[in-house]
Amino acid sequence: MDSMSSDRPDPVAIKIMIAGGFGVGKTTLVGAISEIRTLRTESAMTARSEGVDDTGLVPQKTTTTVAMDFGRITLREGLSIYLFGTPGQNRFWFMWDELATGALGAVVLADTRRLSDCFAAVDYFEQRGLPFLVAVNQFDGARTYEPAKVKNALALEPHVPVLVCDARERESAKRTLVSLVEHVIKEKERTA
Amino acid sequence: MPEPFLDEDPGPIVRPYTLTGGRTRSDAEDAFDLVSLIETTDDPVLPTMDLGPEHLRIRQICARSLSVAEVAADLDLPVDVVRVLLGDLLGHHLIRSRRPAAGSQLPDDRLLKEVIDGLNEL
Numbered sequence: 501m502d503s504m505s506s507d508r509p510d511p512v513a514i515k516i517m518i519a520g521g522f523g524v525g526k527t528t529l530v531g532a533i534s535e536i537r538t539l540r541t542e543s544a545m546t547a548r549s550e551g552v553d554d555t556g557l558v559p560q561k562t563t564t565t566v567a568m569d570f571g572r573i574t575l576r577e578g579l580s581i582y583l584f585g586t587p588g589q590n591r592f593w594f595m596w597d598e599l600a601t602g603a604l605g606a607v608v609l610a611d612t613r614r615l616s617d618c619f620a621a622v623d624y625f626e627q628r629g630l631p632f633l634v635a636v637n638q639f640d641g642a643r644t645y646e647p648a649k650v651k652n653a654l655a656l657e658p659h660v661p662v663l664v665c666d667a668r669e670r671e672s673a674k675r676t677l678v679s680l681v682e683h684v685i686k687e688k689e690r691t692a
Numbered sequence: 693m694p695e696p697f698l699d700e701d702p703g704p705i706v707r708p709y710t711l712t713g714g715r716t717r718s719d720a721e722d723a724f725d726l727v728s729l730i731e732t733t734d735d736p737v738l739p740t741m742d743l744g745p746e747h748l749r750i751r752q753i754c755a756r757s758l759s760v761a762e763v764a765a766d767l768d769l770p771v772d773v774v775r776v777l778l779g780d781l782l783g784h785h786l787i788r789s790r791r792p793a794a795g796s797q798l799p800d801d802r803l804l805k806e807v808i809d810g811l812n813e814l
Contacts, residue, residue, distance in 0.1 A: 513727035513792040537765040575810030582727050678811050
């Protein structure tokens with residue numbers, strides 16, 4: 501790509517994915533630390549999504565609209581973090597590939613009452629080799645789980661961090677992102 | 693009297709790909725990652741370029757660099773449509789696009805530590 505003709509250093513945009521099951525608090529987490537924006541995409545349905553959408557019933561339907569939340573955190577001029585909430589439904593996997601391209605890492609939000617909802621996300625990031633951590637969103641009244649038990653239940657590799665967060669709290673959202681970036685640094689050392 | 697078809701929130705009346713002349717892909721699509729930064733150039737808009745209001749709006753809002761995702765959100769258009777419009781503008785040298793570092797060239801540790809410090813200071 502042609503670069504800017506000015507002598508300013510290239511700006512850096514860091515892309516972080518916020519994944520997890522439907523209703524687990526992805527939008528809440530993004531909103532706790534940045535202004536929420538909505539991104540729409542209208543994509544031709546891929547082979548992967550055929551059947552799931554049952555286009556046989558509606559033969560004309562060849563595109564699908566996906567709405568995604570995202571937010572930007574400006575750390576300084578020329579350094580921003582973009583948080584993208586992943587679309588939850590399986591038929592939107594094609595968007596995950598675009599989001600994961602060039603991403604720094606991912607936060608998988610988990611609700612211990614529906615832990616299986618984040619299996620797909622964990623599997624995706626493992627397969628893709630994208631550094632991730634699991635943040636257990638502590639809902640009011642939900643049973644408190646030991647991170648070790650969650651790690652075991654999700655069959656996570658030992659180096660994958662599991663932490664507890666409150667997606668509504670800015671400080672907690674910050675800590676979660678800091679932990680992810682620290683994990684990314686460790687992963688670079690581990691795999692170097 | 694027939695009811696007007698507009699409700700309180702009618703959304704775009706023009707179907708999205710009308711804005712792109714039916715094109716769904718931009719030649720320069722690879723240049724437009726969601727976090728690629730778009731900035732307007734000083735080159736003049738000429739009548740022969742056949743640009744629409746959406747093109748001009750992008751020129752306006754990208755006076756300060758904006759990511760592709762933010763451009764799409766600001767215009768309230770699907771990102772795929774915005775990519776085609778950006779491709780037109782890039783072809784006419786009316787914008788610059790800067791791709792972020794790809795996953796294979798992860799930012800160095802110094803930068804990542806700066807990110808950590810920046811987050812802690814928020």
